[in-house]
Amino acid sequence: MTTVNVSDRPAHGLKADVLVLGTLDADGSAVLAAGHGLPTAAAGHLAQQLAALQATGAAEEVVTVAGVPEVSAGRVILTGLGKGSPDTASFGHEVLRRAAGAAVRSAKNATKVVLALPAAGAESVAAVAEGAALGSYRYAGVRGETAQRGSRGRRGSKDAPTVSAVTVVASDARDKAVKAAAVRAGVLAEAKAYARDLVNTPPNKLFPQSFTDSVKERSTTGKGTVTVTVLDEKALRKGGFGGIVGVGQGSVNPPRLVTLTWAPAKAKQSVALVGKGITFDSGGLCIKPPASMLTMKSDMAGAAAVAATVFAAAELGLPVKVTGYLCLAENMPSGTAQRPSDVVTMRNGTTVEILDTDAEGRMVLGDGLCLAAESGPDAIVDIATLTGAQMVALGARVAGIMSNDDGFRERVRAAANASGEAAWPMPLPADLRSQLDSSVADLAHKGERWGGMLTAGLFLKEFVPQGTAWAHVDIAGPSFNEGSPWGYTPKGGTGFGVGTLLTLVETYAA
The missing domain is CATH 3.40.630.10 (Zn peptidases)
Structure with missing residues (x-):
């Protein structure tokens, strides 16, 4: 089960394996979306990386950057939100869900993920939380002991760590409605995971x-x-x-x-x-x-x-x-x-x-x-x-x-x-x-x-x-x-x- 939390602390200072930020498609080039709250050095470094990698910011595009200065997380995943300008403050809920989900799906060997996407208000925060928690889903499958032993320690193996906690950063994280929305997002994601597990189970099981x-x-x-x-x-x-x-x-x-x-x-x-x-x-x-x-x-x-x-x-x-x-x-x-x-x-x-x-x-x-x-x-x-x-x-x-x-x-x-x-x-x-x-x-x-x-x-x-x-x-x-x-x-x-x-x-x- 993936736990869902909200926080109003600066995202770059939170301890996590991965920090997820949004990017926008500004005339074919990726730029950081609003709401990241990064120090100048970190924002500048990411802007250089986006340019060097020729990122576009297209919806669900995912770019990973390691070792970003002044960021506690070891990796920053930049997830595309689609067309917009740097001062765009709001996005459709499904856009946020998919962007968050695409980012967390790509977070290999990570257990804790922090997301600082442009989301304000209970519904937007819920969309980010839902997408992230749903993106963390992995079906364990039916595997023999020999296969499990043989895969241990291998990068990307079936028993590699999976995301167990997501934290959504929002300025109104202490608002009761926002807290309730995060709780609901966790419950919904767990319910969907149960339904997915049932569907994925082999028919002889x-x-x-x-x-x-x-x-x-x-x-x-x-x-x-x-x-x-x-x-x-x-x-x-x-x-x-x-x-x-x-x-x-x-x-x-x-x-x-x-x-x-x-x-x-x-x-x-x-x-x-x-x-x-x-x-x-x-x-x-x-x-x-x-x-x-x-x-x-x-x-x-x-x-x-x-x-x-x-x-x-x-x-x-x-x-x-x-x-x-x-x-x-x-x-x-x-x-x-x-x-x-x-x-x-x-x-x-x-x-x-x-x-x-x-x-x-x-x-x-x-x-x-x-x-x-x-x-x-x-x-x-x-x-x-x-x-x-x-x-x-x-x-x-x-x-x-x-x-x-x-x-x-x-x-x-x-x-x-x-x-x-x-x-x-x-x-x-x-x-x-x-x-x-x-x-x-x-x-x-x-x-x-x-x-x-x-x-x-x-x-x-x-x-x-x-x-x-x-x-x-x-x-x-x-x-x-x-x-x-x-x-x-x-x-x-x-x-x-x-x-x-x-x-x-x-x-x-x-």
């Missing part, structure tokens, strides 16, 4: 029961009391959860439906969060091509985001009841696997014709939505790596948001925007609903190829009672980064959705 064990163990640590209840395969069959039972029946690892509840005594409003938790998706009998399975350990990223959010809400003591529903199953082919043309009965009694066993996420979510609605929450949000169509429409970094209420959809989108998680509102066209008609059941579970993200949303809408505010967030693209790291985003699991959901819950606490 993370399956429905081990996922359940993980949240049970986490519920016993930290602040607040999170109650965990579990429905195993027998209870799921008895309870009429035909969607999740059908998806999981082909695997030797049976499904689970886990409920996490944060219920403070003074809560006046309640929010239900439903997460798709397919711990591995082979496609079932409609099996995927081999290359398409390589990232399918991440098909439980929605459930990971939900679990992390509930724990973060408890850690922050938010005065809102937050209930998370983790719909966990492994979608595998076998002699007991679900078949195309099967008809299953969902929790609310709706019968569904299965057309494609590789469209399994909506089935587990349908049951989860039914269960969530039974408690009568003020709002329900489901989050899922649901459709490839989401990536076709919006790419790998932008989530799609659908809802039965335009105002609520905008509320979710605003929460995403405030947290730095890109999302875009999408419609649920009534004319596409007929694609879900079935001649043998109440509902077909999949529509045509075109508009596949939207028909998936329309299917889920069928399991939400009329009058209940609901939104569906499709994170198929942004939940997993297959490319190179950028900003505060690592390769692999990103933790996308935790910021959106936590910010949304906080709007009910306000």
Whole structure:
């Protein structure tokens, strides 16, 4: 865990392995951003180095300089903020997050990092703290003892020191709101790290029961009391959860439906969060091509985001009841696997014709939505790596948001925007609903190829009672980064959705 602190002391005098400062792109040349507070000799030395290295100050450009005079830290990392002039005093929060994250990601063999970026006020300080803490993330992986012994002492080895403490320098560091913002940033970063760890865990290590064990163990640590209840395969069959039972029946690892509840005594409003938790998706009998399975350990990223959010809400003591529903199953082919043309009965009694066993996420979510609605929450949000169509429409970094209420959809989108998680509102066209008609059941579970993200949303809408505010967030693209790291985003699991959901819950606490 990376601790987050704020300080109003001069940055150059603080003891640390690395000092992070901002640079600006001033007509193609890098200049130091305002707010560094450096002595003249240090500022002059860095200006010379920036010129010699032909730095540009472009967004997320990172330059490292060692042995800067009158600076206690052994290294100074200069991180680009993009276009601006030396007297520019404010930057967008996401610009600050990414700049801080890019700098800390590059801080090799460092444990303590100080950041003096142009940030004033609680929100800007929080953005720097979040970016730095998120940039410090490293997935430990699964390594044998021999490999670990062989790597010891090697530069850049897997067991090299990682950043454990970040300090954000701000003139208003003693302000209560700024201190609270730093605390929240640390909690959010830790929650995202937990979600990232779950997503990155190999599928033979993370399956429905081990996922359940993980949240049970986490519920016993930290602040607040999170109650965990579990429905195993027998209870799921008895309870009429035909969607999740059908998806999981082909695997030797049976499904689970886990409920996490944060219920403070003074809560006046309640929010239900439903997460798709397919711990591995082979496609079932409609099996995927081999290359398409390589990232399918991440098909439980929605459930990971939900679990992390509930724990973060408890850690922050938010005065809102937050209930998370983790719909966990492994979608595998076998002699007991679900078949195309099967008809299953969902929790609310709706019968569904299965057309494609590789469209399994909506089935587990349908049951989860039914269960969530039974408690009568003020709002329900489901989050899922649901459709490839989401990536076709919006790419790998932008989530799609659908809802039965335009105002609520905008509320979710605003929460995403405030947290730095890109999302875009999408419609649920009534004319596409007929694609879900079935001649043998109440509902077909999949529509045509075109508009596949939207028909998936329309299917889920069928399991939400009329009058209940609901939104569906499709994170198929942004939940997993297959490319190179950028900003505060690592390769692999990103933790996308935790910021959106936590910010949304906080709007009910306000």
